[in-house]
Amino acid sequence: MKKELSVLKDYKLHLIALFATIMAELLGPKSIAIGGINITFSPLIWSMLIVFTIYMIKPLKLVTEKNASNANYMMGIGLALLMAKLGVTSGAAMEQIKDAGLALILQNFGNLGTIILALPLALMLGMKREAVGMTHSLSREANVGLIQDVYGGESPEFRGVMAVYIVGTLFGPIVMSVLTPITISLGIVSPLGASMGVGAGSASMMTAGLAGLIEMYPELEVQMTAFAGLSNLISSVIAIPLGMFLGLPLTEFLYSKLTRKRSE
DSSP states (O other), X not given: OHHHHHHXXXXXXXXXXXXXXXXXXXXXXXXXXXXXXXXXXXXXXXXXXXXXXXXXOTTTOSSOTHHHHHHHXXXXXXXXXXXXXXXXXXXXXXXXXHHHTHHHHHGGGGGGHHHHHHHHHHHHTTOOXXXXXXXXXXXXXXXXXXXXXXXXXXXXXXXXXXXXXXXXXXXXXXXXXXXXXXHHHTTXXXXXXXXXXXXXXXXXXXXXXXXXXXXXXXXXXXXXXXXXXXXXXXXHHHHHHHIIIIIHXXXXXXXXXXXXXXXX
16 A cells, blocks of 8 residues: 555656656657668657656656656556457457467467577676576566576576566667567568567567557558467466476576587
């Protein structure tokens, strides 16, 4: 109850959020063409950049670290409403989801690609056991809990997964909103395939990526929203078993092999 009261009384945070929302909506979605590749910046990205800029203006101290916990609490409420909307939209596109079938589940195994790509790079940069926590998955909430349970909250693995979680929370939506239009423009994936890809288990990343896709293909809004929402749900559900039975064992195996080679 004290938490709820502190959130309600954090008037400065409410006003800044309202200001950022109004400014972001006034700016609207903007597309930038770079060498034939269209990159779309949605209002969500503008609002994040506006609040980040306000935070960086240190003398004013309009947004401080003390506001972070309240902001997270408020975001949880917003995401609950978003999940309800996605659930309704998914039901309306049930036929398209049924046609996609196994693809929706199998594409989530692509999250294991972070191990193959990121682990060797992390070791090259001088990381040690932190690299196991950093690269075993996309390091969202479920994976943070898994690493804490397996290795403990004081372990280097936990420091690694928390570092990626924080960076992903701050910059993940921006990367997702830029990356999806690029992959479509290059002909790597289709719009519906990209909408599955943005559902990686993070609601903020999914929202940012989906906003850019809808701006590019408004006629596919219902289908893309349904695919992204269901993919995000599946990613969240299978995150722990996927990390426990595949992600962590594979990361530990590659870590031991790569570190042994470097020591020889």
